[in-house]
Amino acid sequence: MKYLAKEISETNFSKYHVDVEYNRNEGGKLKTIKNDKEIVIPITCDIIVHSRGENTKQDNLIAIEMKKSTNKKTEKDKDRERLIALTKDSFDNLWSYDGKTLPKHVCRYLLGVYYEINLKARLVKIEYYMKGEPQKNYIVRF
Template sequence: MEISRSTVYQLFEDAFTRFLVKDAASIRDNTAERNLCGRLAMQFENLLPSYSLEGYCADPEYNRKQGGKIKTVLLDNTEVINVTCDLIVHSRGEKGRDNLIAIEMAKPDKTAEQIHSDRLRLMALTKKSFDDVWSYDGVTHPEHVCGYLLGAFIMVDRVNQIASVEFFEDGAPKANRRAFAL
């Protein structure tokens, strides 16, 4: 089954909306980012079957790829870095279309450098490939992790009671930012 980008966007919106409703108190109480990502992961896990995405998982702080190797990305086609994304929705290498959603979450107290690093990571993770070669046979995976259909940078601002989302596709930010009231 081919998974469309519009399906992945809808899954994100459904999970994120449920998260904002169910965990608004945790957001207002300034709960740790790791906890918030875990709570958002639960919403994805609950919704995956209704999107016919059995076999996919929502994993916070996941840092492995096929064969248990440490996940890496290639920045600017020169620098290989280890990567741990705040939250990913993927099949843990079990399906041909493995990587669906990569999420980085931040609060306003993150430095500009940390935010820039999160955004670069999402650009790298949503890039189709690093060497313009991609095997989609379900067996051969690229050396570096890429190919996520959707990236999302979430800024959770408890003081202003808003969560903003910047989306990434094909290695670039998109113009479709969204804001959600808390």
């Protein structure tokens, strides 16, 4: 989190915040998403880059979910589903552009990142999500 905060501090996104396990929106409301079954789910991502409600036109930039390779597949899939929902442009094709109102459910993260580390094999799997869809994935050796 600290490394990412330092990196963005020297960019056009310097007014954004990097938070760990953060799940609050403007006014202290819990951030929520709707899954594909229209169930409202409170969310807490491992790391997020957002404006904390200060920039209503683009509050959310990056959502990062991290897992160990030894985690259960169901847990990994939940993180992937969350990233798909978070990077959608809207829910029910509704979005307020009045510059004052945040949506009822969190969405419009520009980028979702799924990061899975396998310590034994010394591999990291990275997957990118944008606009509610998986985009690119690759494996890095360390």
